[in-house]
């Protein structure tokens with residue numbers, strides 16, 4: 001079949017790509033790859049160590065607290081049922097390789113983007129399949145890579161915020177790129193006034209400038225999306241510069257203002273970050289996050305009362 005996975009493109013989309021939030025149509029996953037039967041079979045064989053099961057609790061000021069769980073003995077059908085019922089967020093990491101049928105479509109869609117957008121040369125494309133509950137809300141955060149979100153089932157409201165110091169403070173982005181913390185950023189409801197909002201239906205994709213913060217409210221339906229992460233040379237330099245700047249800050253030295261640092265100097269910082277990582281100066285603390293509930297055994301919907 002030679003049908004295009006991104007059937008419509010325009011000069012406006014091309015102009016906006018990576019400069020502004022945007023949404024466009026796609027056909028990734030439209031061939032039955034994310035229907036219940038296929039998902040159940042995938043979940044049956046999905047490696048537990050590549051599965052994140054999260055619940056976010058919110059207080060009256062819309063501040064979130066994350067709890068993470070494990071699947072325990074739950075089979076594919078039980079995991080799917082749990083996600084359909086409540087307010088879970090299940091992230092299947094490395095889904096492009098664990099689920100190659102879907103991964104091939106994502107890579108083919110990126111090949112189309114590469115062809116359509118002069119100068120867009122992603123060096124690496126990978127990603128996760130996200131299954132989320134009708135009442136899930138994913139908190140305000142920024143990702144340490146470029147993202148194209150291919151939405152495939154259900155409805156969700158995506159809020160995208162400007163990538164500036166007020167919405168994505170450099171010091172927080174350093175911690176995010178260093179993986180010292182989960183990707184949450186400080187959020188206040190007033191920030192919503194600056195957001196671009198999309199109600200995503202199946203067959204819509206969205207993307208935004210690298211490091212632009214965003215959050216998601218599911219709209220009462222079970223949701224399936226593929227979050228494709230990519231790195232281009234500019235995004236890699238930007239992430240590396242943040243890592244180096246974060247290390248410098250933690251040494252107690254004055255950190256450079258990256259929003260005013262020319263790209264050539266950022267490239268120097270990126271090179272430094274590679275050396276810092278090799279020297280073991282950048283520690284990944286997220287991998288040690290403790291999992292506090294188990295599907296089928298605990299009730300992850302219950303609000304955490306003490307910890």
Ligand SMILES: [Fe+2]
Nearest residue numbers: 142143147214
């Ligand atoms: Fe994200």
